[in-house]
Amino acid sequence: MSVEAQELDLLANDNRGKHQLEAGFDLLGWDEVTQGSVLASFEGDASDISLKKSEERAYSNFNSYTATVASWRVIKPVYNRDICIDCQNCWVWCPDTSIISRDKQMLGIDYDHCKGCGVCVEVCPTNPKSLLMFGEHTDLGESLADWPEKKKKEKK
Amino acid sequence: MAITSIKNLKEFSTNNDRFEGAHTLCPGCAHSMIVRELMNCTDDNLVISANTGCLEVSTAVYPYTSWDTSWIHIGFENAATAVTASQVMHQVRKRKGTLKDNDAPVKFVAFGGDGSTFDIGFQWLSGAMERGHDFTYICLDNENYANTGGQRSSATPIGATTSTAQAGTHSYGKKEKKKDIVSIMAAHGAPYVAQLAPNKWKSMAKGFQKALETEGPCFINTVSACCTEWRFDPKDTIHITDLATDTLMFPVYEILDGHELNILYRPKNVMPVEEYLSAQGRYKHLFKPENKHVIELIQSDIDKYWNMLQRREEARV
Structure with missing residues (x-):
């Protein structure tokens, strides 16, 4: 994860998709993101993710699983x-x-x-x-x- | 390699999805069906790269990513280049023993749309195939530049109207025929080249597993029905793909080592191509009396191509 991405203090998502709107935190603007940024899909180690069901996974707030359409x-x-x-x-x-x-x-x-x-x-x-x-x-x-x-x- | 069971759908469905929802592809888009199927075919770690296209812009909308594996996006033409470079890096680090888990199997896959495969990334793809890296390239063929508003690409078939090859009083849409990418890739001598369709989920899963298992560069062209630009109702995606394979507009076949051709799906009743054309808005104008010759041309091309495939399969050359 890049430094900028780490600095984003995303709140835990009790409410899927609403955590960004309600938490009122500042997302980096498109012109502030440095080249080569990485969004981590999971918290911690994810090497055995194919063996885990979605309810057992530690999704990070960058994973679109935490969003809604x-x-x-x-x-x-x-x-x-x-x-x-x-x-x-x-x-x-x-x-x-x-x-x-x-x-x-x-x-x-x-x-x-x-x-x-x-x-x-x-x-x-x-x-x-x-x-x-x-x-x-x-x-x-x-x-x-x-x-x-x-x-x-x-x-x- | 940890292959997952594809004996029947029930067993296939015990896999844990690694492509997450809430991506922004259109409702009913076949891209995500194909991607999900690939990722459910194996339990191995995957390194995936994507060319610019619908798949890339819709699955990595900042601050979200829909990928539960390593995923790289770089330029419009570079998916093959990026993934082959990663593969070489993995090889070298494995030799030096500097990987976290030296024995964990990793598969390398590149996704491209038809625009980036047939046109923009063609040279890079050809280079990667020639260098012979161990990777799989999957083309999601929706026959136009759907991401930017449906311009014609060299995958657009003759007679289809697109935003840059419009049908009207003086034109019946695109006048050139579709590039035969599968034969071009087979001519590179690649060990596994195939054309697959998501409605035949089993032959598709088998093909994907074969490609991932095969050492060397593999190429798969997949039919990805595009409800937005082909102009049909989103719920009909699988129905349209059924028509595409049953009218032989998209024959499902594989070519091994550049010469050994196998037909993977033979429709029981081959339908006339009108069935496929009339189901889509982009071919509506072909049913005017002055454009009747285009339908006849499409049908005769299909018949010739199917005949060629059958004869090649028989001859085993």
């Missing part, structure tokens, strides 16, 4: 555990690392990083889909109540 979203995917078959299609094709999967099970959606693109809904193979897009302000109970019934195959 939730404000980009106008519609959000809602997850219905009852229909899901844990195929992990949504996990492999999510562009924003927002599908939380642990031990071969889909657990849910990381709404801090989801941008609401809808790819996960398109690749969901179940009938009816176990992921559907709803308006950003619809609450979970309401969306689950609105879930469509199983579609019958159209006879040819």
